[in-house]
Amino acid sequence: MRLTDPILIAALAELAVERREGASIGALTSLEIGGVSDLLIVHDSRHLPELLRRLSGCGIAHRFLGGGSNVLVMDGELPWIMIKLAGRTPDVTIEGQSVLVEATADLGRTVTFCAKNDLGGMEGLIGVPGSVGGALRMNAGAYGTQIGTFVREVEVYRAASQQIETLRGEQISFAYRHTSFAPDDIMLRVRLELPRKPYADVVRDIRVSNEKRRASQPMNQKSAGCIFKNPPGGSAGRMIDGLGLKGFGVGDARVSDRHANFFVNAGQATAREMLALIDSVRERVHTAHGVSLEEEVIVWST
Ligand SMILES: Cc1cc2nc3c(=O)[nH]c(=O)nc-3n(C[C@H](O)[C@H](O)[C@H](O)COP(=O)(O)OP(=O)(O)OC[C@H]3O[C@@H](n4cnc5c(N)ncnc54)[C@H](O)[C@@H]3O)c2cc1C
Structure with missing residues:
Protein backbone atom coordinates (compact mmCIF):
# COMPACT_ATOMS: atom_id res chain seq x y z
CA MET A 1 0.00 0.00 0.00
CA ARG A 2 1.21 3.50 -0.76
CA LEU A 3 0.31 6.63 1.15
CA THR A 4 -1.38 9.10 -1.15
CA ASP A 5 -3.14 11.54 1.21
CA PRO A 6 -1.05 14.77 1.01
CA ILE A 7 -2.19 15.95 4.47
CA LEU A 8 -1.10 12.67 6.04
CA ILE A 9 2.21 12.70 4.14
CA ALA A 10 2.89 16.28 5.26
CA ALA A 11 2.14 15.30 8.89
CA LEU A 12 4.81 12.60 8.87
CA ALA A 13 7.65 15.11 9.19
CA GLU A 14 6.00 16.70 12.27
CA LEU A 15 5.81 13.23 13.80
CA ALA A 16 9.50 12.48 13.07
CA VAL A 17 8.48 9.65 10.77
CA GLU A 18 10.61 8.78 7.75
CA ARG A 19 8.80 7.35 4.72
CA ARG A 20 10.41 4.88 2.30
CA GLU A 21 8.13 4.61 -0.68
CA GLY A 22 7.55 1.19 -2.19
CA ALA A 23 10.04 -0.56 0.07
CA SER A 24 10.78 -4.24 -0.49
CA ILE A 25 9.47 -5.72 2.75
CA GLY A 26 10.68 -9.22 1.89
CA ALA A 27 14.23 -7.87 1.89
CA LEU A 28 13.75 -6.89 5.55
CA THR A 29 12.93 -10.47 6.55
CA SER A 30 15.18 -13.48 7.17
CA LEU A 31 13.15 -15.57 4.70
CA GLU A 32 13.62 -12.87 2.04
CA ILE A 33 10.06 -13.43 0.88
CA GLY A 34 7.39 -10.79 0.49
CA GLY A 35 6.13 -7.88 -1.54
CA VAL A 36 6.29 -4.11 -1.37
CA SER A 37 4.61 -1.30 0.56
CA ASP A 38 5.48 2.08 1.98
CA LEU A 39 7.63 1.69 5.06
CA LEU A 40 7.32 4.20 7.90
CA ILE A 41 10.26 4.48 10.28
CA VAL A 42 9.31 6.07 13.59
CA HIS A 43 12.22 8.07 15.02
CA ASP A 44 10.47 9.13 18.23
CA SER A 45 8.18 6.53 19.78
CA ARG A 46 6.27 9.26 21.69
CA HIS A 47 4.64 10.10 18.34
CA LEU A 48 3.53 6.53 17.68
CA PRO A 49 -0.01 6.95 19.15
CA GLU A 50 -0.64 10.02 16.99
CA LEU A 51 0.72 8.30 13.87
CA LEU A 52 -1.50 5.26 14.42
CA ARG A 53 -4.54 7.47 15.14
CA ARG A 54 -3.95 9.30 11.86
CA LEU A 55 -3.47 6.12 9.86
CA SER A 56 -6.62 4.57 11.29
CA GLY A 57 -8.49 7.87 10.71
CA CYS A 58 -7.61 7.49 7.02
CA GLY A 59 -8.66 3.81 7.05
CA ILE A 60 -5.07 2.65 6.47
CA ALA A 61 -4.13 -0.78 7.83
CA HIS A 62 -0.62 -1.35 9.19
CA ARG A 63 1.72 -4.11 10.29
CA PHE A 64 4.62 -3.69 12.70
CA LEU A 65 8.01 -5.17 11.88
CA GLY A 66 10.88 -5.90 14.25
CA GLY A 67 13.95 -7.77 13.01
CA GLY A 68 11.86 -9.72 10.47
CA SER A 69 13.11 -13.15 11.59
CA ASN A 70 9.72 -14.71 12.34
CA VAL A 71 7.43 -13.42 9.61
CA LEU A 72 6.27 -14.77 6.26
CA VAL A 73 5.03 -11.84 4.18
CA MET A 74 2.66 -12.28 1.21
CA ASP A 75 3.80 -11.56 -2.34
CA GLY A 76 3.06 -8.49 -4.48
CA GLU A 77 1.65 -5.11 -3.44
CA LEU A 78 0.87 -5.41 0.28
CA PRO A 79 -2.51 -4.19 1.53
CA TRP A 80 -1.01 -2.38 4.52
CA ILE A 81 1.67 0.11 5.51
CA MET A 82 4.68 -1.32 7.26
CA ILE A 83 5.89 0.41 10.43
CA LYS A 84 9.25 0.01 12.13
CA LEU A 85 10.86 1.81 15.07
CA ALA A 86 14.23 3.44 14.45
CA GLY A 87 16.99 2.23 16.76
CA ARG A 88 18.10 4.41 19.67
CA THR A 89 21.43 4.57 21.42
CA PRO A 90 22.29 3.50 23.97
CA ASP A 91 19.87 0.61 23.51
CA ASP A 201 30.56 -18.78 33.08
CA VAL A 202 28.12 -16.92 30.84
CA VAL A 203 30.53 -17.21 27.90
CA ARG A 204 30.93 -20.95 28.53
CA ASP A 205 27.13 -21.42 28.45
CA ILE A 206 26.78 -19.19 25.37
CA ARG A 207 29.30 -21.46 23.60
CA VAL A 208 27.25 -24.53 24.54
CA SER A 209 24.08 -22.95 23.08
CA ASN A 210 25.94 -21.92 19.93
CA GLU A 211 27.31 -25.44 19.47
CA LYS A 212 23.85 -27.00 19.82
CA ARG A 213 22.45 -24.59 17.23
CA ARG A 214 25.32 -25.14 14.79
CA ALA A 215 24.90 -28.89 15.09
CA SER A 216 21.18 -28.93 14.33
CA GLN A 217 20.09 -25.85 12.36
CA PRO A 218 20.61 -24.55 8.80
CA MET A 219 22.44 -21.43 9.97
CA ASN A 220 23.41 -20.13 6.54
CA GLN A 221 20.08 -20.52 4.78
CA LYS A 222 17.14 -18.16 4.59
CA SER A 223 14.57 -19.29 7.16
CA ALA A 224 12.30 -18.03 9.92
CA GLY A 225 13.42 -20.61 12.46
CA CYS A 226 10.79 -23.21 13.37
CA ILE A 227 7.73 -23.01 11.13
CA PHE A 228 5.43 -24.88 13.53
CA LYS A 229 5.04 -24.82 17.30
CA ASN A 230 5.69 -28.13 18.98
CA PRO A 231 2.40 -29.83 19.88
CA PRO A 232 1.94 -30.59 23.61
CA GLY A 233 4.39 -33.34 24.57
CA GLY A 234 5.68 -33.75 21.01
CA SER A 235 8.18 -32.41 18.52
CA ALA A 236 6.98 -31.02 15.18
CA GLY A 237 10.47 -31.52 13.74
CA ARG A 238 10.57 -35.21 14.69
CA MET A 239 7.09 -35.80 13.25
CA ILE A 240 8.05 -34.17 9.94
CA ASP A 241 11.41 -35.95 9.83
CA GLY A 242 9.69 -39.27 10.61
CA LEU A 243 7.62 -38.86 7.44
CA GLY A 244 10.81 -38.56 5.37
CA LEU A 245 10.05 -34.95 4.43
CA LYS A 246 13.53 -33.42 4.80
CA GLY A 247 14.33 -31.87 1.41
CA PHE A 248 10.67 -32.00 0.31
CA GLY A 249 9.70 -28.76 -1.44
CA VAL A 250 7.29 -26.64 -3.42
CA GLY A 251 9.28 -24.56 -5.89
CA ASP A 252 12.16 -23.00 -3.98
CA ALA A 253 10.43 -23.44 -0.60
CA ARG A 254 12.01 -26.51 1.06
CA VAL A 255 11.96 -28.45 4.28
CA SER A 256 15.55 -28.08 5.51
CA ASP A 257 17.81 -31.13 5.16
CA ARG A 258 19.23 -30.27 8.56
CA HIS A 259 16.18 -29.54 10.72
CA ALA A 260 12.76 -30.72 9.55
CA ASN A 261 10.88 -27.88 11.31
CA PHE A 262 12.96 -25.22 9.51
CA PHE A 263 11.59 -24.41 6.06
CA VAL A 264 14.07 -22.55 3.88
CA ASN A 265 13.97 -20.27 0.89
CA ALA A 266 16.43 -22.14 -1.30
CA GLY A 267 16.46 -19.49 -4.04
CA GLN A 268 13.62 -17.26 -5.15
CA ALA A 269 10.76 -18.83 -3.16
CA THR A 270 7.48 -16.96 -3.09
CA ALA A 271 5.04 -16.71 -0.20
CA ARG A 272 2.59 -18.74 -2.27
CA GLU A 273 5.14 -21.59 -2.49
CA MET A 274 6.03 -21.40 1.20
CA LEU A 275 2.35 -21.43 2.21
CA ALA A 276 1.69 -24.40 -0.09
CA LEU A 277 4.61 -26.24 1.55
CA ILE A 278 3.31 -25.39 5.04
CA ASP A 279 -0.18 -26.68 4.16
CA SER A 280 1.15 -29.82 2.52
CA VAL A 281 3.39 -30.73 5.48
CA ARG A 282 0.63 -29.94 7.98
CA GLU A 283 -1.79 -32.20 6.08
CA ARG A 284 0.70 -35.08 5.94
CA VAL A 285 1.41 -34.81 9.67
CA HIS A 286 -2.32 -34.69 10.37
CA THR A 287 -2.96 -37.78 8.27
CA ALA A 288 -0.14 -39.70 9.93
CA HIS A 289 -0.50 -38.53 13.54
CA GLY A 290 -3.93 -36.89 13.84
CA VAL A 291 -2.18 -33.72 15.04
CA SER A 292 -2.88 -30.33 13.46
CA LEU A 293 0.34 -28.34 13.71
CA GLU A 294 -0.02 -24.65 14.53
CA GLU A 295 2.29 -22.13 12.87
CA GLU A 296 4.97 -20.48 14.98
CA VAL A 297 5.93 -18.20 12.10
CA ILE A 298 3.66 -15.16 11.82
CA VAL A 299 1.99 -15.28 8.41
CA TRP A 300 0.96 -11.93 6.99
CA SER A 301 -1.26 -13.02 4.14
CA THR A 302 -4.17 -10.56 4.26
C1 LIG B 1 17.83 -19.06 12.17
C2 LIG B 1 16.70 -18.75 13.12
C3 LIG B 1 16.66 -19.36 14.37
C4 LIG B 1 15.62 -19.07 15.25
N1 LIG B 1 15.62 -19.69 16.48
C5 LIG B 1 14.64 -19.39 17.36
C6 LIG B 1 14.63 -20.00 18.67
O1 LIG B 1 15.50 -20.78 19.03
N2 LIG B 1 13.62 -19.65 19.51
C7 LIG B 1 12.64 -18.77 19.17
O2 LIG B 1 11.76 -18.48 19.99
N3 LIG B 1 12.61 -18.20 17.94
C8 LIG B 1 13.59 -18.48 17.04
N4 LIG B 1 13.56 -17.90 15.79
C9 LIG B 1 12.44 -17.02 15.41
C10 LIG B 1 12.68 -15.52 15.66
O3 LIG B 1 14.06 -15.23 15.63
C11 LIG B 1 12.08 -15.05 16.99
O4 LIG B 1 10.70 -15.28 17.01
C12 LIG B 1 12.38 -13.56 17.24
O5 LIG B 1 12.16 -13.30 18.60
C13 LIG B 1 11.52 -12.63 16.39
O6 LIG B 1 12.00 -11.30 16.58
P1 LIG B 1 11.94 -10.22 15.40
O7 LIG B 1 12.36 -8.92 15.96
O8 LIG B 1 12.70 -10.71 14.23
O9 LIG B 1 10.38 -10.21 15.11
P2 LIG B 1 9.65 -10.04 13.70
O10 LIG B 1 9.90 -11.24 12.87
O11 LIG B 1 9.94 -8.72 13.11
O12 LIG B 1 8.13 -10.02 14.17
C14 LIG B 1 7.53 -11.17 14.75
C15 LIG B 1 6.22 -10.71 15.39
O13 LIG B 1 6.53 -9.85 16.47
C16 LIG B 1 5.91 -8.58 16.26
N5 LIG B 1 6.83 -7.57 16.77
C17 LIG B 1 8.12 -7.33 16.43
N6 LIG B 1 8.61 -6.32 17.17
C18 LIG B 1 7.60 -5.92 17.98
C19 LIG B 1 7.47 -4.89 18.95
N7 LIG B 1 8.45 -4.07 19.29
N8 LIG B 1 6.26 -4.76 19.56
C20 LIG B 1 5.23 -5.57 19.27
N9 LIG B 1 5.29 -6.55 18.36
C21 LIG B 1 6.47 -6.72 17.72
C22 LIG B 1 5.67 -8.47 14.77
O14 LIG B 1 4.58 -7.57 14.50
C23 LIG B 1 5.32 -9.90 14.43
O15 LIG B 1 3.99 -10.17 14.79
C24 LIG B 1 14.58 -18.16 14.88
C25 LIG B 1 14.63 -17.56 13.61
C26 LIG B 1 15.67 -17.84 12.74
C27 LIG B 1 15.70 -17.17 11.39
Missing part, protein backbone atom coordinates in the same frame (compact mmCIF):
# COMPACT_ATOMS: atom_id res chain seq x y z
CA VAL A 92 20.84 -1.22 26.69
CA THR A 93 21.39 0.44 30.10
CA ILE A 94 22.39 -1.57 33.16
CA GLU A 95 21.89 -0.65 36.82
CA GLY A 96 22.82 -3.53 39.11
CA GLN A 97 20.75 -6.51 37.99
CA SER A 98 18.19 -4.33 36.27
CA VAL A 99 18.57 -3.99 32.50
CA LEU A 100 16.61 -1.41 30.52
CA VAL A 101 16.47 -2.43 26.85
CA GLU A 102 14.98 -0.68 23.82
CA ALA A 103 12.61 -2.92 21.84
CA THR A 104 14.76 -2.28 18.77
CA ALA A 105 17.90 -3.70 20.41
CA ASP A 106 19.34 -6.84 18.85
CA LEU A 107 18.58 -9.78 21.17
CA GLY A 108 21.94 -11.52 20.75
CA ARG A 109 23.88 -8.32 21.33
CA THR A 110 21.82 -7.67 24.46
CA VAL A 111 22.72 -11.12 25.83
CA THR A 112 26.46 -10.53 25.24
CA PHE A 113 26.34 -6.97 26.62
CA CYS A 114 24.73 -8.30 29.80
CA ALA A 115 27.38 -11.05 29.97
CA LYS A 116 30.11 -8.41 29.97
CA ASN A 117 28.39 -6.94 33.01
CA ASP A 118 28.37 -10.31 34.80
CA LEU A 119 24.67 -10.90 34.19
CA GLY A 120 23.43 -14.23 32.85
CA GLY A 121 20.27 -16.29 32.51
CA MET A 122 19.60 -15.64 28.83
CA GLU A 123 22.48 -17.67 27.35
CA GLY A 124 20.01 -20.08 25.69
CA LEU A 125 18.67 -17.19 23.62
CA ILE A 126 21.97 -16.53 21.91
CA GLY A 127 21.52 -17.23 18.22
CA VAL A 128 17.83 -16.27 18.21
CA PRO A 129 17.92 -13.52 15.59
CA GLY A 130 15.81 -10.38 15.72
CA SER A 131 14.93 -7.62 18.14
CA VAL A 132 14.11 -7.64 21.84
CA GLY A 133 10.60 -6.35 20.95
CA GLY A 134 10.02 -9.29 18.61
CA ALA A 135 11.36 -11.67 21.25
CA LEU A 136 8.88 -10.25 23.79
CA ARG A 137 5.97 -10.57 21.37
CA MET A 138 6.88 -14.19 20.62
CA ASN A 139 8.17 -15.01 24.11
CA ALA A 140 11.22 -16.30 22.28
CA GLY A 141 12.86 -19.27 23.89
CA ALA A 142 15.44 -21.97 23.41
CA TYR A 143 17.17 -24.69 25.41
CA GLY A 144 14.94 -24.22 28.45
CA THR A 145 15.14 -20.41 28.57
CA GLN A 146 12.41 -17.96 27.61
CA ILE A 147 12.66 -14.18 27.68
CA GLY A 148 9.40 -13.74 29.61
CA THR A 149 11.02 -15.18 32.77
CA PHE A 150 13.17 -12.06 33.14
CA VAL A 151 10.60 -9.35 32.35
CA ARG A 152 9.93 -6.89 35.19
CA GLU A 153 8.29 -4.03 33.28
CA VAL A 154 7.32 -3.26 29.69
CA GLU A 155 6.61 0.12 28.17
CA VAL A 156 4.07 -0.59 25.48
CA TYR A 157 1.75 1.23 23.12
CA ARG A 158 -1.62 -0.37 23.88
CA ALA A 159 -3.99 -0.58 20.98
CA ALA A 160 -7.04 -0.69 23.29
CA SER A 161 -6.32 2.62 25.05
CA GLN A 162 -4.29 4.12 22.18
CA GLN A 163 -1.81 5.22 24.86
CA ILE A 164 1.68 4.32 25.91
CA GLU A 165 1.47 2.43 29.21
CA THR A 166 3.91 0.73 31.55
CA LEU A 167 2.95 -2.81 32.53
CA ARG A 168 4.54 -4.69 35.42
CA GLY A 169 5.80 -8.19 34.71
CA GLU A 170 3.03 -9.80 36.77
CA GLN A 171 0.39 -8.09 34.58
CA ILE A 172 1.66 -10.00 31.54
CA SER A 173 1.42 -13.75 31.05
CA PHE A 174 4.08 -15.57 29.08
CA ALA A 175 3.62 -19.11 27.80
CA TYR A 176 5.22 -21.23 25.07
CA ARG A 177 5.59 -18.79 22.13
CA HIS A 178 2.64 -16.83 23.49
CA THR A 179 2.07 -13.65 25.49
CA SER A 180 -1.02 -11.85 26.75
CA PHE A 181 -0.23 -8.70 24.73
CA ALA A 182 -2.95 -7.79 22.23
CA PRO A 183 -1.91 -8.48 18.62
CA ASP A 184 -1.52 -4.78 17.84
CA ASP A 185 0.22 -3.69 21.06
CA ILE A 186 3.70 -2.37 20.31
CA MET A 187 6.52 -2.90 22.79
CA LEU A 188 8.80 0.11 23.15
CA ARG A 189 11.21 -0.86 25.93
CA VAL A 190 11.54 -3.47 28.62
CA ARG A 191 13.14 -3.75 32.03
CA LEU A 192 14.64 -7.17 32.63
CA GLU A 193 16.08 -8.48 35.87
CA LEU A 194 18.92 -10.93 35.37
CA PRO A 195 20.82 -13.13 37.81
CA ARG A 196 24.44 -12.28 38.55
CA LYS A 197 26.82 -14.71 36.86
CA PRO A 198 30.55 -14.33 36.21
CA TYR A 199 31.43 -13.40 32.62
CA ALA A 200 33.50 -16.57 32.04
